[in-house]
Amino acid sequence: MQGKFGEHISVAAEGHVAVITMDRPPHNHVSVEFMRDLANAFEAIDADVELRCSVLQAQGKNFCAGADLVRRETEGGLGAVNPLYDEAVRLFSAQKPIVAAVQGAAVGAGLGLAVMADFRIASPDAKFAANFVKLGFHPGFGLTHTLPRLVGPTKAELMCLTGRRVKAEEGLPWGLVDEVVPLEALRGAALRLAQEIAENAPLAIVSTRKTMRCDLAAAVRAQTDIEAKEQGWLRDTEDYKEGVRSVAERRVGNFVGR
Template sequence: MQDQFGDHVRVAKDGNVAVVTIDRPPHNHVTVDFMRDLADAFDAIDAEVELRCTVLQAEGKNFCAGADLVAREDAGGLGAVNPLYDQAVRLFSAQKPIVAAVQGAAVGAGLGLAVMADFRVASPEARFAANFVKLGFHPGFGLTHTLPRLIGHSRAQLMFLTARRVKAEEGLPWGLVDEVVPLEELRPAALRLAREIAENAPLALVSTRKTLRGDLAAAVRAQTDIEAKEQGWLRATEDYKEGVKSVSERRPGNFVGR
């Protein structure tokens, strides 16, 4: 298995654990190409018999700050949501357990990436946000399916409709976070959990996870089709343009409902 996938994803082995590192400075924004490279990495891990669990971690201050809203659409920003979601569905098709190590912001698509994992170990500085309505936009990345499934409908609705940032400690009793550790202990703690999982029989791990996740990949595929349709018409509104501008300027949006 190669250890580099594209320019921003690398994979290392630690015994029976694969360690996938995202390194797309400064904020690990998602693009179609980046998501494709990440999905390719997970496919390669699935093909390696000795690898039984994966740690997903990120360099820098933030885990993943979502899509780069100021990027040109032809550079892989939100102008390409359907291809982006095609790659996201590939992530949900990964066969082996995934432990995400989350620091800083996990926002928008970054939240989707964190929720895609089976477990989330977070530092106190971690912030989870579904900030789509603040942008005049509809949630994506399958989050309208995966987030309620994880933390319940009411709490997911609270996150979606307020766009508030949920701190790691607040997300712990919700099930959004599985463990909170100091930043300097984040990667060791995530690796420790992955090693605990990887001690077990690999075929049984894959089989049990498949039963528990059910048709999750298919459900996310169907949900992203709905999300992309809603995002399509909302992107043409004045409120979306104002939302992107206001977020970039760090101020409340002056929305008009058109």
């Protein structure tokens, strides 16, 4: 299997492993179209009986810096977030295991993408952040469900309430990261783990993963409905407007609680 899905997503096969590359320079910002193309790629991989596992990797400095809220607000508003989350739920419906190769920033929706994967191999410069509160906003992408499931409720709350960036080495004992390797070895390490999975019986891989993930897509669907509701009213606050400005200006927000 080899091909393009939209403008920014490509897929190539390495034996029984699909290598998905996100290429939307410079930061791989997500959009509804970007997410739809990515979900379409995963559905195509599920339909290919020769493929048993995927590597999700990115071109450029950052794995994914999330949605470009600053640009979108400047251009006339965020608009509905539900279509983006509809596509996110499709990602969680993928049947085959996913190994993410993370370099640079995995922020906001980029963190959501990294957490969506079964495993995360990271380079030392990787940083993971749920920075929504710095924008005066509520977390999305199902992170209020998936992040506690991965790192535990206390660490997830710490990330979501501080908005701090967690470096790869710090995230290793949390379970946020499974392995830290030099940047030049990142893609090779992710591919090796995917190949180790893919050498096993394909039906058993899918069956075991389905049991262990416990209908994660349905749980994320329910949680994104809650998240979207909270984001809806927060988007109309003065603090959200100040948060977008402060992030664009690289300063601490002057929030007023309204």
